[in-house]
């Protein structure tokens with residue numbers, strides 16, 4: 001079975017020639033429908049060389065092999081980010097200190113320290129708060145009759161939740177959104193000078209903001225909730241070790257960033273895909289129990305993080321191709337999630353798909369620490385939204401951002417019927 005004959009987005013043209021494809025200089029129509037290019041790469045050039053000597057990996061099994069072997073495929077980014085950002089840059093400091101870009105033993109130590117934030121008990125405590133927030137946004141939708149789903153719902157919910165979780169005042173969310181966007185945009189394969197400067201400024205301001213907040217919490221401990229991550233993490237110890245101040249600040253910045261942009265896009269894409277497939281809305285209405293598999297299908301179909309990276313620590317191979325030590329690979333989750341070897345009829349959006357072992361949360365030691373929280377937010381949001389407004393309508397095509405790593409919907413105008 002191969003991916004030809006199917007299309008990534010509904011109604012799109014056949015696969016393009018990818019002989020000259022370069023992740024550092026993608027064609028202008030890539031962003032509207034990356035899946036056509038990714039399907040062609042997966043079938044014709046599954047380990048594809050870019051102009052800078054890095055490789056694009058698009059098959060499911062090849063991505064899984066790299067995720068599962070962290071000794072050979074490192075997450076550390078110092079060698080990649082020193083030339084990209086400069087090794088004295090705030091962006092370099094942030095992206096080489098946050099948990100996701102570290103290897104064992106540092107990674108094991110840091111991850112263990114904030115595991116407490118994601119226990120079942122901690123998450124269950126959030127459930128009523130999420131439900132209340134969703135009800136508020138839906139009340140607003142009922143009052144106004146229409147809304148920009150991104151601004152009024154899918155951005156608000158995750159940032160409220162992650163700010164609550166850390167103990168960051170919700171009123172600062174717009175500021176945090178701006179910083180997060182600048183810091184995460186700096187991870188795109190190509191950067192403008194302005195994006196570079198914005199990213200560095202954002203790290204400096206974000207660090208100062210959190211430093212002040214931690215100082216305030218220490219001066220007024222009664223204001224802190226006993227479970228909030230910021231204060232617990234500041235004092236947390238595992239095996240007699242604590243985080244340094246710098247590590248603490250960068251883990252908090254990472255969690256605030258990781259915890260909202262991805263989830264925002266998951267919610268926006270979920271609503272968009274359902275509105276493009278009215279049959280699936282009817283199916284969900286007839287069988288509300290499908291919401292859990294619907295969440296998985298949304299994550300598979302439009303991976304919020306489309307690319308993860310690894311670097312080889314020794315001479316090795318991937319997909320049968322030799323890779324010398326120091327080779328960077330771009331694991332294209334968005335392509336692996338539609339590999340027909342793993343997912344029958346992969347370009348079909350099917351809310352009852354089972355099994356559905358997508359890679360949208362990664363795999364192995366770095367698997368997303370917040371995956372249960374994200375899944376819970378999505379399940380509550382979709383169940384309530386489609387339960388209350390089964391006649392929801394799309395008012396205009398969504399505006400998709402020209403970003404490669406994050407599949408971002410900028411605006412999604414919806415109306416109740």
Ligand code: HEM
Pocket residue numbers: 075099100101111162255258259260262263266303304305308309359360361362363365366367368369370371373374
């Ligand atoms: C739909 C929403 C989300 C998606 C698609 C997502 C995706 C991912 C992916 C792919 C990774 C692994 C990266 C790699 O292996 O290189 C990751 C790691 C991580 N995510 Fe998420 N994430 C989401 C939501 C969240 C939330 C809500 C939080 C926390 C509030 C969170 C916290 C983290 C953390 C702490 C890590 C680092 C884990 C480690 O390195 O050990 N994520 N996420």
